[in-house]
Amino acid sequence: MPGREMDVIVVPYDVERGDTPGARGARELVSRGLLAEVERRGLGVHVSEIPVRRPEAGKAAVVAEIGRSVARAVALAHSQRRFPLVVSGGCLVAVGVVTGLQRTGRELRVVWIDAHGDFNTPESTPSGYWDGMALAAVCGRSLPEVYKSVELRPIHFRNVVHLAGRCFDPPEVEDFERLHLSVVPPEEVGSERCLRLLAEGAEGAAANRDLYLHVDLDGLDPRDAPAVSFPCPGGPPLDAVLTCFAALKLPAAMTLSTASFAHADDEQAARTLDTCRRLLDAFLLRD
Numbered sequence: 001m002p003g004r005e006m007d008v009i010v011v012p013y014d015v016e017r018g019d020t021p022g023a024r025g026a027r028e029l030v031s032r033g034l035l036a037e038v039e040r041r042g043l044g045v046h047v048s049e050i051p052v053r054r055p056e057a058g059k060a061a062v063v064a065e066i067g068r069s070v071a072r073a074v075a076l077a078h079s080q081r082r083f084p085l086v087v088s089g090g091c092l093v094a095v096g097v098v099t100g101l102q103r104t105g106r107e108l109r110v111v112w113i114d115a116h117g118d119f120n121t122p123e124s125t126p127s128g129y130w131d132g133m134a135l136a137a138v139c140g141r142s143l144p145e146v147y148k149s150v151e152l153r154p155i156h157f158r159n160v161v162h163l164a165g166r167c168f169d170p171p172e173v174e175d176f177e178r179l180h181l182s183v184v185p186p187e188e189v190g191s192e193r194c195l196r197l198l199a200e201g202a203e204g205a206a207a208n209r210d211l212y213l214h215v216d217l218d219g220l221d222p223r224d225a226p227a228v229s230f231p232c233p234g235g236p237p238l239d240a241v242l243t244c245f246a247a248l249k250l251p252a253a254m255t256l257s258t259a260s261f262a263h264a265d266d267e268q269a270a271r272t273l274d275t276c277r278r279l280l281d282a283f284l285l286r287d
Contacts, residue, residue: 005044007077008035011070011088011096012049014229015130016062021262022229023089029259029276030087032269037277041284046082048073060145063130067096067150074100074253084253085280089229091118091134091257092146094214098138099152101212101252109159109209110138111198111248113241114216115232117165117172119181124171132169135162141175157181159209161197163244164189164219167232190240198247213251215279216258217272227264227272238275245282254283 012027014020035045050069077084118135121142136142140154161182176183184194218228224238261269
């Protein structure tokens with residue numbers, strides 16, 4: 001990434017809502033200085049925010065419009081040779097990011113870091129929360145009213161690796177096993193098996209595919225990223241995640257999702273911010 005410019009695309013929405021702590025956290029992550037080190041290194045940084053133009057249109061229409069706007073912004077970033085970093089209040093933004101990358105002609109593989117499976121469907125979800133269906137939507141298994149409207153082409157399960165999950169619903173576990181989707185639990189993040197799965201994508205059958213890296217901050221150990229919407233104990237330490245990053249090529253786009261500072265004290269906020277900077281530095285420091 002050195003020598004390149006970066007488009008920071010802020011998506012201050014939690015599904016379709018802009019009034020939750022997670023939605024506000026997207027803006028706060030930037031305003032608290034996420035990009036200070038990037039700018040110090042001399043990279044050009046362009047910050048934009050995704051608007052909601054028709055908040056009265058209904059949930060599906062609003063989510064789809066956000067997705068289309070994100071897709072346009074990601075595709076535009078690449079057309080101008082800028083790296084798209086998407087800072088979002090929720091994980092469903094991935095539908096727009098993937099679509100935007102596909103519009104540039106890219107075939108993709110996905111590395112999804114998250115405490116939760118995000119693999120529910122409307123039939124399996126215990127909560128009805130659409131963000132918990134984000135990866136399923138990216139794979140074409142959920143929310144067709146969203147991903148079809150955004151014009152996403154579903155990603156096949158063999159091109160997805162899920163890292164750090166430990167708060168799965170039983171139907172998600174069953175579907176992961178039935179579909180043979182690669183799942184790496186927290187205690188294996190950074191292990192030989194984990195690095196082999198990541199390397200197989202980089203060097204094996206998926207070698208010609210570009211990478212989309214999705215990081216829900218709750219995937220990490222809460223001691224490293226305490227300021228998140230849904231903290232979940234037992235996550236991998238930051239150093240283990242950075243070991244994984246070292247095995248990955250530069251992604252075509254990266255997402256940082258679900259920061260929430262509503263219940264974080266100053267020290268917790270600073271710790272989370274430092275973690276996010278180190279996640280970016282894992283790629284910024286490369287030759």
